[in-house]
Amino acid sequence: MANFQDIAQQFVDFYYKTFDGDRTQLVALYRPNSMLTFEKEPFQGAQNIVEKLTNLPFEKVQHRVDTMDAQPASQEGGIVVLVTGALMVDDQPQPMSYVQNFTILPAEGSYYVFNDMFRLVYPAHG
Amino acid sequence: MANFQDIAQQFVDFYYKTFDGDRTQLVALYRPNSMLTFEKEPFQGAQNIVEKLTNLPFEKVQHRVDTMDAQPASQEGGIVVLVTGALMVDDQPQPMSYVQNFTILPAEGSYYVFNDMFRLVYPAHG
Numbered sequence: 001m002a003n004f005q006d007i008a009q010q011f012v013d014f015y016y017k018t019f020d021g022d023r024t025q026l027v028a029l030y031r032p033n034s035m036l037t038f039e040k041e042p043f044q045g046a047q048n049i050v051e052k053l054t055n056l057p058f059e060k061v062q063h064r065v066d067t068m069d070a071q072p073a074s075q076e077g078g079i080v081v082l083v084t085g086a087l088m089v090d091d092q093p094q095p096m097s098y099v100q101n102f103t104i105l106p107a108e109g110s111y112y113v114f115n116d117m118f119r120l121v122y123p124a125h126g
Numbered sequence: 127m128a129n130f131q132d133i134a135q136q137f138v139d140f141y142y143k144t145f146d147g148d149r150t151q152l153v154a155l156y157r158p159n160s161m162l163t164f165e166k167e168p169f170q171g172a173q174n175i176v177e178k179l180t181n182l183p184f185e186k187v188q189h190r191v192d193t194m195d196a197q198p199a200s201q202e203g204g205i206v207v208l209v210t211g212a213l214m215v216d217d218q219p220q221p222m223s224y225v226q227n228f229t230i231l232p233a234e235g236s237y238y239v240f241n242d243m244f245r246l247v248y249p250a251h252g
Contacts, residue, residue, distance in 0.1 A: 040193070
C-alpha cells in the first residue's frame with residue numbers, strides 16, 4: 001500500500017494536471033460535503049465548487065508546484081496536504097505565488113477532497 | 127457556543143502571541159500525537175516540536191497574520207486553519223512571507239494542534 005506521502009504526491013500531480021487541462025473534470029474529486037474557501041469566499045459541494053473554478057476569469061492556466069508537504073489527518077486514512085507554488089494565466093508573463101491546503105479522505109478505493117483552501121500570496125513588505 | 131471561525135481566530139491570535147512572547151509556552155498547545163512539518167522537516171510530539179521551535183536561530187520574532195481561513199475538519203469538532211502572513215526576526219528589516227496550516231482538535235474544553243505545517247514563501251518568478 002502506498003504511504004501518505006506518495007498518495008499526496010499523486011493527488012497533487014493529478015489535481016493540477018486536471019485543473020490545467022480541463023477544470024470541469026475536477027468535479028469528480030469533490031463530493032456534496034466538500035468545502036472550498038477560495039480567496040476568502042466559501043463554497044460547498046462539488047457542483048458549486050467546480051462552478052466557481054470553471055468561472056475563474058482566465059482561459060489558460062498553468063500551476064507550478066514548488067513545495068508539497070503531507071501529514072496523516074486525524075480521521076483514519078485522511079491526508080492533509082499543503083502546497084506552495086506559482087500559477088500563470090493566459091498570456092500574462094508574471095507568475096503569481098499561491099498556497100493551497102487540502103484534506104483528502106479515502107472513499108471507494110480512491111480519495112476525494114474534503115477541505116480545500118486557496119490563497120494568492122503577495123510579497124512581504126514592512 | 128463560538129463558531130469555528132471565531133475559535134480559529136482566537137487560536138491564531140493566541141498561537142502567535144505565545145510564539146512571539148515566549149515560545150517555550152507553545153508546548154501546552156501540542157500533544158504526543160501532534161505533528162509539525164517545518165520547512166519539510168517532520169517532528170512528532172509536543173516536546174520534539176517545541177524543541178525545534180525554541181531552537182530556531184533567532185532571539186526575537188514577530189508574526190503578522192495577513193489572511194486567516196478556517197473550515198470544519200472531517201473529524202467532529204476539529205477545525206482546519208490556513209494562515210498567510212509575514213514574520214520579522216531579530217533586527218533584520220526585511221519581513222519574510224510564510225504560510226502555516228493547522229488542524230486543531232477539541233480536548234478537555236480547549237483545543238490542541240494535531241497537524242501543523244510551516245513554509246516560508248518566496249516571490250514567484252518565471
